[in-house]
Amino acid sequence: NAGVTQTPKFQVLKTGQSMTLQCAQDMNHEYMSWYRQDPGMGLRLIHYSVGAGITDQGEVPNGYNVSRSTTEDFPLRLLSAAPSQTSVYFCASSYLEGVYGYTFGSGTRLTVV
Amino acid sequence: GDSVTQMEGPVTLSEEACLTINCTYTATGYPSLFWYVQYPGEGLQLLLKATKADDKGSNKGFEATYRKETTSFHLEKGSVQVSDSAVYFCALRGIQGAQKLVFGQGTRLTINP
Numbered sequence: 001n002a003g004v005t006q007t008p009k010f011q012v013l014k015t016g017q018s019m020t021l022q023c024a025q026d027m028n029h030e031y032m033s034w035y036r037q038d039p040g041m042g043l044r045l046i047h048y049s050v051g052a053g054i055t056d057q058g059e060v061p062n063g064y065n066v067s068r069s070t071t072e073d074f075p076l077r078l079l080s081a082a083p084s085q086t087s088v089y090f091c092a093s094s095y096l097e098g099v100y101g102y103t104f105g106s107g108t109r110l111t112v113v
Numbered sequence: 114g115d116s117v118t119q120m121e122g123p124v125t126l127s128e129e130a131c132l133t134i135n136c137t138y139t140a141t142g143y144p145s146l147f148w149y150v151q152y153p154g155e156g157l158q159l160l161l162k163a164t165k166a167d168d169k170g171s172n173k174g175f176e177a178t179y180r181k182e183t184t185s186f187h188l189e190k191g192s193v194q195v196s197d198s199a200v201y202f203c204a205l206r207g208i209q210g211a212q213k214l215v216f217g218q219g220t221r222l223t224i225n226p
Contacts, residue, residue, distance in 0.1 A: 042216035101147050104156040
């Protein structure tokens with residue numbers, strides 16, 4: 001099925017470890033983004049990309065890194081995990097700058113201990 | 114900056130009751146407005162959208178009308194079902210910083226049989 005695929009679904013990290021959350025879409029969407037969801041705060045934008053080779057920071061970028069080498073993939077890297085990064089992470093993609101809405105992945109639940 | 118305020122939850126209703134979840138926004142010009150739904154353990158799904166003033170979005174019995182004069186986009190359903198139990202997010206895509214969706218904090222809805 002077409003859509004946005006995120007892996008892994010669950011992950012536990014120790015403080016200071018690094019890891020990469022994977023995101024892939026097969027809809028040829030130019031726009032991709034990463035959000036984190038925390039209780040009572042809705043979703044907040046971490047980083048986004050308007051096309052291969054182009055990325056920019058969102059609302060809460062500290063501690064995260066991204067790159068976009070292909071249209072399909074947009075991985076999110078945690079450089080040195082901290083307990084404050086415990087959250088649910090969603091990748092989303094869109095057509096036409098999100099005018100008609102974004103397609104979201106099923107999320108990665110990350111716990112940092 | 115752009116912002117979305119939605120009705121705080123949780124909201125608990127009986128099956129076949131009427132539902133209204135309030136959503137108001139602050140933004141420059143005419144943003145696109147969305148309602149997303151998140152079922153337990155899943156990602157966000159686009160429920161409905163409206164891209165200009167007085168547009169009515171509708172899907173699965175839910176409706177919302179884009180009211181520029183009151184800067185509102187309230188979600189309504191005439192008769193809810195147990196399967197409607199989920200978290201509902203109001204969101205906007207502004208005319209500036211177009212790659213970013215701004216979310217409300219979410220409203221948890223529980224429908225009892």
